[in-house]
Amino acid sequence: MYNTDMPSRAELPSSAKLIRSTIISAILALVLLVAVVMPAEYAMDPTGAGRLLGLTEMGEIKQQLADEAAADEAAQLTAVPSAAEELLPESTAPVQQATATPGSQVEPTVAMPPAAAAEPEWQDEVRVVLTPGEGTEFKMTMEEGAVASFHWVSEGGPVNFDTHGDGGGQSISYEKGRGIAEDRGDLEAAFSGNHGWFFRNRGNKDVTLVLRTRGSYGELKRAI
Template sequence: MADPHLSGKGSLKGLLIALAVAAVLFVTVVLPAEYGRDPTHVGRLLGLDKLRAPTTGGGEAKPILLTEVIGGNEKVWTADPGDGREPVPLPNPAVYQAGDAPPKHETKVIKLAVDGKTEVKTQLKKGKMVVYSWQVEGGKVYVDYHGHDPSMGDKFWVRYSEEDGVDHSAGSLVAPFDGEHGWFWLNVSEQPVTIRLTVDGYYDAIKDYGNIP
């Protein structure tokens, strides 16, 4: 007849072993595969951390949409979220600006008579960025924000935006090519107006064409 005390000790020992095995499996398998946590680094060696996909609020992995706007043309890129260890590649690396000199800052005040018109251009190298804002005092204007490369003649130019009857705007631009990028303004009000333009960024110079006949 079996000793009940020995039988009880065997059952307890078996239970403790089972709990220990379960704890090891949880740390080395479940945590890396389900939660992306790998304190022992065993999950990485076994490739279990790759089984976990990043999730959104809905609980499932979804592609990321990256938008690139150059020269007024918009491209939407689909990128795999990846596993979180490597960055998702950018469709337009120019969003990062590395400069040998600090960004410049300049404010210009432009006065336009009735039906007066002018142009102000930022001279930019390809991939360089400017941030701008302008406001009109006393009325409204027509504006054409565009860019061109003087070395290619007058027939080559691109338009970034065009608005009529506005009194302010703000935004940024990454130059799609070397050249002049800026604004043509026409006073469409029945009285003189004043435009205050502020530009920050990595431009070489700002060219003011003055009043255009």
């Protein structure tokens, strides 16, 4: 039976070398944690390297999915029957009575509401079908302070959404919603970068998402 030779004392690493190797390994592990793991898993990017490598956006999506899953679980535990909607009496238009002279018949005049001003045309319109569990993201390139009007509707069922922005090492979440079928308003860019929406279909059937935008932005594109 062959026995390997035992290394001599001179061949063994010294205590100083072992300590130095341990310190170097710890430093490398810390660098990987801050530059790679934290941006990719938790969307935390203190060095900015994760944004350059495209890891921070992946972490943001993971956090969105985790928040949605936690919110869905909490909603199932605390769900209560919704209150019945109260019926409102139908409103009637005011009727102006004309003064009648003897022997004549005067029909009442109905006051008509003023015609609503026509909305301007939408600058862009996108339409996408989301299967159960599928998500998508749309972003607009905007300068700080720019304003874009939007209107989106989910045909076939509600969706979860997160209105957010990122750029130049900054990120922001403007608004989040669960089980929403439609939303409209104005989005003002807090800083220069990409600003838009992440949508996810948490239902059990396909839905068609329609997004319309107009205003001060450079390009509307589908990121996911």
